[in-house]
Amino acid sequence: xxxxxxxxxxxxxxxxxxxxxxxxxxxxxxxxxxxxxxxxxxxxxxxxxxxxxxxxxxxxxxxxxxxxxxxxxxxxxxxxxxxxxxxxxxxxxxxxxxxxxxxxxxxxxxxxxxxxxxxxxxxxxxxxxxxxxxxxxxxxxxxxxxxxxxxxxxxxxxxxxxxxxxxxxxxxxxxxxxxxxxxxxxxxxxxxxxxxxxxxxxxxxxxxxxxxxxxxxxxxxxxxxxxxxxxxxxxxxxxxxxxxxxxxxxxxxxxxxxxxxxxxxxxxxxxxxxxxxxxxxxxxxxxxxxxxxxxxxxxxxxxxxxxxxxxxxxxxxxxxxxxxxxxxxxxxxxxxxxxxxxxxxxxxxxxxxxxxxxxxxxxxxxxxxxxxxxxxxxxxxxxxxxxxxxxxxxxxxxxxxxxxxxxxxxxxxxxxxxxxxxxxxxxxxxxxxxxxxxxxxxxxxxxxxxxxxxxxxxxxxxx
Numbered sequence: 001x002x003x004x005x006x007x008x009x010x011x012x013x014x015x016x017x018x019x020x021x022x023x024x025x026x027x028x029x030x031x032x033x034x035x036x037x038x039x040x041x042x043x044x045x046x047x048x049x050x051x052x053x054x055x056x057x058x059x060x061x062x063x064x065x066x067x068x069x070x071x072x073x074x075x076x077x078x079x080x081x082x083x084x085x086x087x088x089x090x091x092x093x094x095x096x097x098x099x100x101x102x103x104x105x106x107x108x109x110x111x112x113x114x115x116x117x118x119x120x121x122x123x124x125x126x127x128x129x130x131x132x133x134x135x136x137x138x139x140x141x142x143x144x145x146x147x148x149x150x151x152x153x154x155x156x157x158x159x160x161x162x163x164x165x166x167x168x169x170x171x172x173x174x175x176x177x178x179x180x181x182x183x184x185x186x187x188x189x190x191x192x193x194x195x196x197x198x199x200x201x202x203x204x205x206x207x208x209x210x211x212x213x214x215x216x217x218x219x220x221x222x223x224x225x226x227x228x229x230x231x232x233x234x235x236x237x238x239x240x241x242x243x244x245x246x247x248x249x250x251x252x253x254x255x256x257x258x259x260x261x262x263x264x265x266x267x268x269x270x271x272x273x274x275x276x277x278x279x280x281x282x283x284x285x286x287x288x289x290x291x292x293x294x295x296x297x298x299x300x301x302x303x304x305x306x307x308x309x310x311x312x313x314x315x316x317x318x319x320x321x322x323x324x325x326x327x328x329x330x331x332x333x334x335x336x337x338x339x340x341x342x343x344x345x346x347x348x349x350x351x352x353x354x355x356x357x358x359x360x361x362x363x364x365x366x367x368x369x370x371x372x373x374x375x376x377x378x379x380x381x382x383x384x385x386x387x388x389x390x391x392x393x394x395x396x397x398x399x400x401x402x403x404x405x406x407x408x409x410x411x412x413x414x415x416x417x418x419x420x421x422x423x424x425x426x427x428x429x430x431x432x433x434x435x436x437x438x439x440x441x442x443x444x445x446x447x448x449x450x451x452x453x454x455x456x457x458x459x460x461x462x463x
Contacts, residue, residue: 012302012321019161019298026165027290029172037197040179048194051130055194057261058117058131059138062110064257066103067149068250070096072242074297075304075384077157082308086224093154093227095238099246100146107146111139133195141202144209151212156301160221167211171204178203248388252379252395259399263432266408267425274425277357280348281429285365288333292373295326296380303384312458316451319381323444327373334369338362357425364429371436378443385450391443398439399432407431 034056042049073096077089114135118128155164178200185191192199216222260282268275299322306315337344341362345355379391410418410427422430 008317008321009325012318013325015302015318016295016298016322016325019156019159019301020294022162022165023156023294023297024290026161026168027294028287029165029168031287031290032172033175033201036175036179037201040183041194041197044183044191044193047124047127048130051127051134052194052197054118054127055114055131055134055138055198058114059111059135061254061257061261062107063142063145065250065254066107066146068253069103069243069246070100070146070149071153071249072096072246072383072388073150073153074156075300075386076242076245077154078301078304078384079308081158082305083310085308087226089154089157090226090229091232091235092238092242093150093225094232095235096150096153096242097147098234099239099242100150101143104143104146107142108139111135111142130194134198137195137198137202141198141205144202144205148205148209148212151209151216154216154225156297157304158225159301159305161298163215164212167208167215170211171208174204174207175200245383245386245388248392249383252388252392255392255395255399259403259432259435262404263407263428266404266411267428270411270424273353273357276350276354277361278425278428280345280350280354280358281361281365284337284344288330288337288365288369289372289376291333292326292330292376295322295329296376298322299326299377300380300384303381307384307454307458310458312451312455315384316455319377319384319447319451322381323374323377326377327370330369330373334366337369338366341366360421360426361429364426364433368429368433368436371433371440374440375436375443378440378447381447382443382450385454387446387450390446394439394442394446398435398442401435402438403432403435405431406434 037052037056038049041052073092077092080086080089080092112135114132118131152164155161179197181187181189182192182196182199183194184196217228264275264278264282267278299319302318302322303315306312306318341359344362345358350358382388382391407428407430409415410422410431411424412427413423418427
């Protein structure tokens with residue numbers, strides 16, 4: 001493996017953990033938002049929960065795609081930070097903000113005109129109206145969310161994720177009382193049910209943005225970046241560079257989200273028990289995924305900074321150290337998930353038939369951890385090199401083609417020759433595991449070729 005040295009792990013792993021720790025806490029805090037919304041709305045009414053589920057699926061698809069585009073700022077600013085070209089970071093932040101505002105307009109148009117999407121689901125008029133209201137309210141918070149994503153990308157690029165984590169935890173502390181107030185009512189405010197979650201989220205989004213902006217404005221650390229030094233009109237060249245890298249990243253996120261969404265829709269055809277069992281395992285998988293995701297974001301930061309500092313061999317070393325450590329960590333997690341599957345299932349306290357259905361799926365969630373770790377680590381390393389188009393193509397072919405397509409063929413036994421063990425929900429999870437393995441192979445090969453080419457074309461400076 002080129003430029004991989006076990007001795008470097010002693011240096012690289014602590015640096016990765018220093019950045020990944022706060023990122024992981026922040027990611028889990030954001031997941032807790034969804035858990036609180038679901039649990040508290042479920043106690044209000046089943047209709048409101050249905051509206052929340054439908055509206056959330058639409059919003060997440062829009063939000064993930066748009067914020068993925070803006071996240072292109074992180075590797076660009078990371079390279080500038082590594083090169084000590086600090087004043088240029090401010091200009092990139094200003095242009096990324098223009099891009100975020102433009103994407104906000106697009107997002108708001110989609111959220112406030114979601115009628116046709118909602119009609120596909122054949123919801124009752126009451127549920128559809130609540131879902132529309134939920135989306136319309138979230139549109140009010142979208143500008144703050146998009147600007148916040150710009151600020152998050154900045155903090156990741158300059159190795160200060162802990163700032164964002166603290167602010168996210170403040171938001172989590174506000175979420176419970178705000179949900180109680182707007183879902184159930186109080187202090188003269190009438191309860192809104194499910195849409196009340198959206199009001200709470202919008203308030204927190206604007207609070208997050210204002211707190212972070214204030215911190216960046218007042219803290220001396222950010223002064224060399226000259227973010228507020230002057231007003232910059234849109235620079236279409238810089239915006240195009242951001243968009244050229246960010247659009248494939250956003251589309252890659254969309255592919256990941258939709259592949260799981262359609263997987264759930266197909267499994268729903270197998271009955272309520274199958275869907276419930278799948279949802280439990282999928283939810284657990286989402287929580288576990290935060291570990292390799294946080295490590296991969298940290299890796300992107302360190303690799304970007306090394307590239308900016310004109311240390312191409314060091315960038316590759318960090319990349320391979322992360323691949324090794326992230327994969328080893330996720331293998332350990334996978335083994336633990338399999339060994340403690342019964343105890344983990346007890347946390348959800350599902351009916352006996354759902355529990356019995358879920359147990360075989362744990363084999364897949366334990367098995368694919370290694371492939372998930374490999375693919376996400378490689379994808380974020382490639383973003384540090386500003387490579388996003390081919391990973392997007394790889395994701396489309398593997399997750400949509402092999403994952404969904406192969407899962408459908410196996411799950412529904414289309415050709416009549418699939419072993420019993422790979423039919424039903426097992427088939428979809430097997431297809432998903434195979435798609436991640438395929439993506440990992442292609443992405444790691446692309447990383448190796450990219451690093452080799454970069455070292456040939458960007459030799460380190462001779463001191």
